[in-house]
Structures are given as structure tokens and as C-alpha cells.
Amino acid sequence: MSILNTTEIMELxxxxxxxxxxxxxxxxxxxxxxVATKNVTINEEFFQGHFPGNPVMPGVLIIESLAQAASIxxxxxxxxxxxxxxxGAINGAKFRQIVRPGDVLKLHVEMIKKKRNMGVVETFAMVGDKKVCQAELTFIVGATDKKDK
Structure with missing residues (x-):
């Protein structure tokens, strides 16, 4: 059972x-x-070029997935x-295993430090029982500007 679905995620x-x-x-x-979930499917646009015939989820997008979970x-x-x-920063990023279509990416984030308008989190991503990525992420929190520009 999920705590937040995609619609609720997009509200945040x-x-x-x-x-x-x-x-x-x-x-x-x-x-x-x-803890959040990303179901990796062959329909992801990035698989068209990364890599044809050998689809691999780019490491930077695994970090982005972790960053989105951390944002929530x-x-x-x-x-x-x-x-x-x-x-604001990515520290100590390590990629330990390839992520492919069909994998279920479990995104784990733990708050390490929070003060004023900043947060630091420890993150890691799992596929099954294997850690595929880890990184420390720093965030700066600012006002949301919802005006059309």
C-alpha cells in the first residue's frame, strides 16, 4: 500500500x-x-539513446530519482x-550495479541535517537486495514562484 500516489507526489x-x-x-x-518506488520500464524515453540494444538507466537519473524522493x-x-x-550538492555518489528495464528501484532517503533553508540527506537506491547507488544530497529550500513568465 502506498502512502502517496503519483497525483499526490505532483502536488508536492x-x-x-x-x-x-x-x-x-x-x-x-x-x-x-x-522510501519510494520507481518502476523502470522500457518505455522510458532515455532508453532510446542509452543504449540502443543494451538499455541502461543513466546514473544521473537514478540520482534524480533519489533527489525527488528527498524533495518530498x-x-x-x-x-x-x-x-x-x-x-545544491551531490557528494560521494557511487554506482554499484546497472539498472535496466523491468527493475523496481527502491529509493531510500534519511534526513541527516536540517537548518533554516537547507537540508542534507543520505540516500541509496536498491534493486531487490542489491544497492545500486548511494549519495549524500544537499538541498536549498526556497519560495515557490507559480507565476507564469
Missing amino acids: IPNRYPILFMDYVDELEPGKSI LILKSEEFAGKTAYL
């Missing part, structure tokens, strides 16, 4: 197709941790509700 973060890389949130402890964790904190979380 500005990402939309084709750059929304999360299907649902499995677990959420606001201000502490989140941060924005579910009362003091950041209604704002936007911007990725």
Missing part, C-alpha cells in the same frame, strides 16, 4: 513527465525518512510546506 514537487522519476511513496516519516521528505516538514527544494 514540480516535476512532471518526462522528468518525474517516482511512482509512489511506500513509507514516510516526515523530517526523518522516506524535505517538503513534508512543516517549516518547508508549500516551498520548492532545489538540489
Whole structure:
């Protein structure tokens, strides 16, 4: 059972197709941790060029998936509700296994530090029982500008 579905996710973060890389949130402890799911399918646009005949999810998009889950964790904190979380830094990123169509990516995020308009999280992504990626991410939280420009 999911805590947040795709529609509810889109109410929290500005990402939309084709750059929304999360299907649902499995677990959420606001201000502490989140676990979310990304079902990787052959229909993803990036597989057309990465790599034809040998589809591999780009590592940067695994990081983006983790960042989106982290954004939800941060924005579910009362003091950041209604704002936007911007990725400020990626530290210690490691890629341990290839992610392919058909894989179910479990996105794990834990809040390490939060102060004023900043948050630092430890993240890792799993496929089954294998860790495929890990990184520390830093976010800057700012006002959401919803005006048309």
C-alpha cells in the first residue's frame, strides 16, 4: 500500500513527465525518512539513446530519482510546506550495479541535517537486495514562484 500516489507526489514537487522519476511513496516519516518506488520500464524515453540494444538507466537519473524522493521528505516538514527544494550538492555518489528495464528501484532517503533553508540527506537506491547507488544530497529550500513568465 502506498502512502502517496503519483497525483499526490505532483502536488508536492514540480516535476512532471518526462522528468518525474517516482511512482509512489511506500513509507514516510516526515523530517526523518522516506522510501519510494520507481518502476523502470522500457518505455522510458532515455532508453532510446542509452543504449540502443543494451538499455541502461543513466546514473544521473537514478540520482534524480533519489533527489525527488528527498524533495518530498524535505517538503513534508512543516517549516518547508508549500516551498520548492532545489538540489545544491551531490557528494560521494557511487554506482554499484546497472539498472535496466523491468527493475523496481527502491529509493531510500534519511534526513541527516536540517537548518533554516537547507537540508542534507543520505540516500541509496536498491534493486531487490542489491544497492545500486548511494549519495549524500544537499538541498536549498526556497519560495515557490507559480507565476507564469
